Amino acid sequence: MTQTAHDHIEAPSESGVDPGEQPEQATFESLDPRTGEVVGNHPIHDAAHVTEAVRSARGAQRWWEGLGFSGRKQRLDAWRKLLTRRIDEAAGVICSETGKPLDDARLELVLVIDHLHWAANKADGVLRKRKVSPGVLMANQAATVEYLPFGVVGVIGPWNYPAFTPMGSIAYALAAGNTVVFKPSELTPAVGEWLAKTFAEVVPEQPVFEVVTGFGETGAALCRSGVDKLAFTGSTETGKRVMATCAETLTPVLVECGGKDALIVDADADLRAAAEAAVWGAMSNAGQTCIGVERVYVVEAVADRFLELVAERAAELRPGGEPGADLGPITMPSQVDVIRHHVDDAVRLGGRAVVGGSHSVRSPFVEPVVLTDVPADAEAAAEETFGPTIVVDRVADVDEGVERANSSRYGLGATVFSRSRGAELARRLRTGMVAVNSVISFAAVPALPFGGVGDSGFGRIHGADGLREFARPQSVTRTKFRIPLNPMTFSRSSRTVRQLVRLVQLVRGR
Ligand code: NDP
Numbered sequence: 001m002t003q004t005a006h007d008h009i010e011a012p013s014e015s016g017v018d019p020g021e022q023p024e025q026a027t028f029e030s031l032d033p034r035t036g037e038v039v040g041n042h043p044i045h046d047a048a049h050v051t052e053a054v055r056s057a058r059g060a061q062r063w064w065e066g067l068g069f070s071g072r073k074q075r076l077d078a079w080r081k082l083l084t085r086r087i088d089e090a091a092g093v094i095c096s097e098t099g100k101p102l103d104d105a106r107l108e109l110v111l112v113i114d115h116l117h118w119a120a121n122k123a124d125g126v127l128r129k130r131k132v133s134p135g136v137l138m139a140n141q142a143a144t145v146e147y148l149p150f151g152v153v154g155v156i157g158p159w160n161y162p163a164f165t166p167m168g169s170i171a172y173a174l175a176a177g178n179t180v181v182f183k184p185s186e187l188t189p190a191v192g193e194w195l196a197k198t199f200a201e202v203v204p205e206q207p208v209f210e211v212v213t214g215f216g217e218t219g220a221a222l223c224r225s226g227v228d229k230l231a232f233t234g235s236t237e238t239g240k241r242v243m244a245t246c247a248e249t250l251t252p253v254l255v256e257c258g259g260k261d262a263l264i265v266d267a268d269a270d271l272r273a274a275a276e277a278a279v280w281g282a283m284s285n286a287g288q289t290c291i292g293v294e295r296v297y298v299v300e301a302v303a304d305r306f307l308e309l310v311a312e313r314a315a316e317l318r319p320g321g322e323p324g325a326d327l328g329p330i331t332m333p334s335q336v337d338v339i340r341h342h343v344d345d346a347v348r349l350g351g352r353a354v355v356g357g358s359h360s361v362r363s364p365f366v367e368p369v370v371l372t373d374v375p376a377d378a379e380a381a382a383e384e385t386f387g388p389t390i391v392v393d394r395v396a397d398v399d400e401g402v403e404r405a406n407s408s409r410y411g412l413g414a415t416v417f418s419r420s421r422g423a424e425l426a427r428r429l430r431t432g433m434v435a436v437n438s439v440i441s442f443a444a445v446p447a448l449p450f451g452g453v454g455d456s457g458f459g460r461i462h463g464a465d466g467l468r469e470f471a472r473p474q475s476v477t478r479t480k481f482r483i484p485l486n487p488m489t490f491s492r493s494s495r496t497v498r499q500l501v502r503l504v505q506l507v508r509g510r
Pocket residue numbers: 156157158159160161165183184185186187214215216217218219220221223233234235236237238239241242245256257258259289290291332384412451452456
């Protein structure tokens with residue numbers, strides 16, 4: 001029996017297949033969202049298959065860890081070079097499943113390549129064994145900390161950046177010495193398979209990086225499979241389900257969820273640059289970006305001019321399926337209804353569409369929509385829209401902008417445009433990342449940790465924190481010499497403890 005990913009999302013079934021009709025391997029089709037054309041057929045992997053994939057990844061883990069940092073770097077570098085050579089082939093796979101313009105897919109892969117380079121090159125320096133001071137009280141000990149791999153890491157990814165987003169976990173987990181089992185979104189299984197296939201070309205010896213495909217049930221099976229850590233990226237609601245499933249086996253989780261990112265425009269900002277950033281941040285990838293700009297708080301004094309610039313730029317953008325289109329389609333069909341509802345609801349509650357409106361939502365494409373005067377509790381202003389829409393709101397000053405930005409239950413990224421107060425405002429925002437006088441740029445700096453707070457999740461991918469996220473710190477003390485005053489024995493005298501107390505009063509009591 002073959003289902004399509006889109007059918008499944010619109011009409012979920014309990015098990016994905018009717019057991020009575022189940023052939024040897026149930027499959028599902030992935031579709032090109034621009035045309036509805038079938039672009040691939042993929043297995044619906046059940047729990048037994050997932051468990052087997054994790055078992056074989058566990059078998060490969062010792063070998064992979066045993067290669068050491070330099071052996072793994074060599075192989076990850078080879079994979080990076082392969083991805084670089086075959087960037088257009090990979091971009092083609094991304095386009096066929098997401099519908100995004102070819103250049104957007106290429107840009108996504110450029111970021112993948114840069115992060116892979118960073119993770120492979122920095123893992124040694126970040127994770128290797130290092131000495132730490134044992135302190136005065138334990139001066140007879142040599143103390144070291146080393147970051148060892150967990151074992152097998154399960155990765156569950158979304159469809160919006162089907163290579164960049166999961167690779168933020170996969171590349172860092174592999175560099176840290178883990179093997180990986182990846183469950184891509186049902187909308188983008190071929191991207192996951194392409195990544196695993198090309199990895200196996202450069203690491204043919206062992207099943208270090210495997211892919212399992214299917215629907216949510218396959219993801220849930222991965223949570224229950226005995227992986228040593230689970231890295232999830234997707235919506236907040238699914239993130240909660242993943243956490244609950246992982247709690248059954250106390251499997252640690254990294255949870256990267258959605259956002260409702262704000263952009264604040266100060267009175268002294270470069271308005272043209274701010275407007276360009278707002279439009280790019282909100283509309284690129286047709287707004288299907290977890291760190292996309294969804295809300296703008298602009299200081300009253302410059303609000304009219306800013307809105308004019310945003311409207312001008314947004315009105316020029318054209319969605320379409322052709323290679324030169326500014327925006328592609330909405331990849332997940334059911335999201336079109338969410339976008340339509342947010343726009344309609346905002347207008348019904350008194351909001352004004354400065355560009356576009358309800359008529360802009362024409363599945364599978366959505367034209368840019370710029371809304372203003374939207375009440376703060378309208379869904380368009382408070383919930384993740386995930387479409388090429390933006391809500392622009394006026395504030396008396398940037399302090400109010402910060403307050404409004406922080407009022408969200410989400411806290412992923414944010415943007416500030418200000419000539420004089422950028423760093424100060426950034427620090428006051430309750431988010432994991434902030435871009436000052438640019439947009440989304442933090443995601444492209446591999447050394448910077450990426451992740452959120454609140455309903456945007458917890459844990460970090462990217463950077464040194466991202467490497468450590470996939471390693472367990474192991475602390476070791478080694479006795480260098482015996483000391484006369486040893487309090488950690490039943491043979492100690494009370495004089496030993498008295499002398500120790502005197503010592504601590506001397507060195508720590510002042
Ligand atoms: P979903 O939450 O719908 O799905 C994410 C992944 O979880 C998919 O692979 C999905 O499989 C799988 N899944 C679904 N149900 C379960 C379950 N019960 N147990 C385990 N896994 C399950 O998210 P989307 O794919 O729709 O992605 C869009 C969301 O991702 C947005 O909210 C966006 O903001 C967020 N995101 C966050 C990022 C971040 O770094 N913070 C980056 C990119 C996106 P299937 O597709 O087969 O249902």
